[in-house]
Structure formats: C-alpha cells, structure tokens
Amino acid sequence: MREPGCIAIDGPAGAGKSTIGEHLARRLGYLYCDTGAMYRAIAWLALQKGIDLNDGPTLGKLAEQNTILISKPQIADGRQYTVIIQGHDITWDIRSTQVGRAVSPVSSHPQVRSILIAQQRAIGLQGHIVMVGRDIGSVVMPDADLKIYLTASLRERARRRHTEMVERMGEHNPALPSLEEVMSDVERRDNTDRKNMQPAKDAIIIETDNLGIEQVLDKICHYVEGNK
Numbered sequence: 501m502r503e504p505g506c507i508a509i510d511g512p513a514g515a516g517k518s519t520i521g522e523h524l525a526r527r528l529g530y531l532y533c534d535t536g537a538m539y540r541a542i543a544w545l546a547l548q549k550g551i552d553l554n555d556g557p558t559l560g561k562l563a564e565q566n567t568i569l570i571s572k573p574q575i576a577d578g579r580q581y582t583v584i585i586q587g588h589d590i591t592w593d594i595r596s597t598q599v600g601r602a603v604s605p606v607s608s609h610p611q612v613r614s615i616l617i618a619q620q621r622a623i624g625l626q627g628h629i630v631m632v633g634r635d636i637g638s639v640v641m642p643d644a645d646l647k648i649y650l651t652a653s654l655r656e657r658a659r660r661r662h663t664e665m666v667e668r669m670g671e672h673n674p675a676l677p678s679l680e681e682v683m684s685d686v687e688r689r690d691n692t693d694r695k696n697m698q699p700a701k702d703a704i705i706i707e708t709d710n711l712g713i714e715q716v717l718d719k720i721c722h723y724v725e726g727n728k
C-alpha cells in the first residue's frame with residue numbers, strides 16, 4: 501500500500517486531536533491543519549463585530565469575505581501555528597472561553613461550513629497532510645487514506661482542558677474557570693457539535709482515557725505503517 505496521503509483525525513473537544521495531530525505530522529514530515537482554528541477565527545470575528553450567532557447568512561458572508569491565514573509559528577510562545585484575520589494575530593484570542601462558547605453555534609450554520617469545508621478541501625489536496633477536526637474523515641476528506649477518531653470520557657476531556665488552561669493562565673488567575681465550568685462548557689459543545697461529529701464508517705476509533713500521548717501516537721503510527 502502507498503504511504504497515506506491524507507490522515508484525518510476527528511473527535512470531540514479535549515480528545516487530543518491537536519496534540520496528537522501535530523506530533524504525528526512532525527514525525528511523518530507532513531503538513532498539519534487544525535480546522536477548528538478556522539471555525540474559531542470566524543467566531544472571534546463575529547464576536548468582534550457583534551454579529552448575532554444565530555444569523556447564518558451573515559456569518560456565511562463573514563466567512564466568505566475574510567481570509568484566515570494560518571502559518572508556521574513566528575513566535576516561540578507555545579503556539580502550534582499563527583492565525584491572522586483582518587491583519588490581527590488572534591492565535592491566542594481564539595482559545596478564549598468566549599470564543600469557546602461561540603464557536604459551536606457559529607459552526608452549526610451550513611452557510612459557514614460550506615465556505616470553510618471548501619477551503620479545507622483545497623488545503624487537503626496538497627497531500628501528505630494530517631488534518632484534524634470533527635468531520636474530516638466523514639465529509640471534508642472522505643477519501644483520506646487513514647481515518648482516526650479519538651475519544652475519551654467527558655470527565656477526562658474536561659480534566660485535560662482544565663489542566664491546559666491552568667498551565668496557560670496560571671492557577672491563581674481570576675479568569676480561570678473551575679473544572680466544573682470547563683466540564684459544562686465541553687458538554688455543551690459536545691451537544692452542539694454532535695450533528696457534525698459522527699465518526700466516518702471506516703474510521704479507527706481510539707479510546708484514550710487510559711492512554712498517554714506517546715501511546716496514542718504509537719498506536720496511530722502502527723496503522724500508518726500498516727497503510728504503506
């Protein structure tokens with residue numbers, strides 16, 4: 501079998517898609533594309549412009565009229581990549597709690613999805629890419645050579661997300677949400693995302709509750725080897 505050209509990694513919030521996806525891309529020398537960052541960028545812009553998050557047509561136009569630039573990190577501050585929209589570096593802004601609460605309603609609109617999915621497909625056609633998100637294996641790149649669906653329990657995913665926030669914001673930051681608040685945010689996002697988050701029928705599902713990052717990576721590399 502030939503080397504996998506496109507590897508799709510899907511799954512719910514906190515399953516490990518971005519971490520595993522970036523490590524895998526680096527190990528294979530592949531491009532890495534985090535499609536969630538694109539939806540988050542549109543959500544951020546919508547919040548900036550005070551656009552109603554239920555207004556699909558206007559949000560679709562916003563996605564159509566604004567280029568999202570995602571490039572290699574120019575700043576060594578722990579970022580995986582740099583996200584720029586309308587000349588603003590919003591790499592960390594898109595990780596805010598506010599954007600986290602807005603992104604699912606924004607991404608639920610077909611007018612937004614059709615624009616971003618077309619852009620994601622164009623990126624995927626470059627080949628030798630690890631693309632992460634919710635619907636990569638099922639919708640964006642249905643012919644992907646390898647489809648992985650990562651998941652974990654809600655509690656574990658909320659714990660991971662909260663730990664990440666403590667590391668980024670500092671444990672005494674007054675803006676730091678509690679683990680319970682993070683868990684309800686993740687659960688709310690799961691519920692809104694559910695429609696667009698069904699694993700592809702040919703996806704390999706990996707439960708990661710009791711697996712460390714390296715163990716998940718090794719599992720996936722085993723499938724990559726098997727795919728060659």
Ligand SMILES: Nc1ncnc2c1ncn2[C@@H]1O[C@H](COP(=O)(O)OP(=O)(O)O)[C@@H](O)[C@H]1O
Pocket residue numbers: 511512513514515516517518519520660661663664708711712713716
């Ligand atoms: N298998 C794992 N075990 C423990 N922590 C993990 C695992 N996978 C990811 N993490 C950590 O959980 C947090 C969320 O992971 P991330 O890759 O951002 O998830 P997603 O992109 O699916 O939302 C990160 O801090 C990451 O280091």
Ligand SMILES: Nc1ccn([C@@H]2O[C@H](COP(=O)(O)OP(=O)(O)O)[C@@H](O)[C@H]2O)c(=O)n1
Pocket residue numbers: 511512513514515517518535536537539540603604605607608632633634635636689693696
């Ligand atoms: N391919 C994708 C990727 C993200 N999304 C949406 O964008 C949101 C943020 O995606 P993300 O990958 O950054 O979120 P995390 O899983 O990293 O928390 C998700 O909760 C979905 O609502 C989507 O609808 N389709």
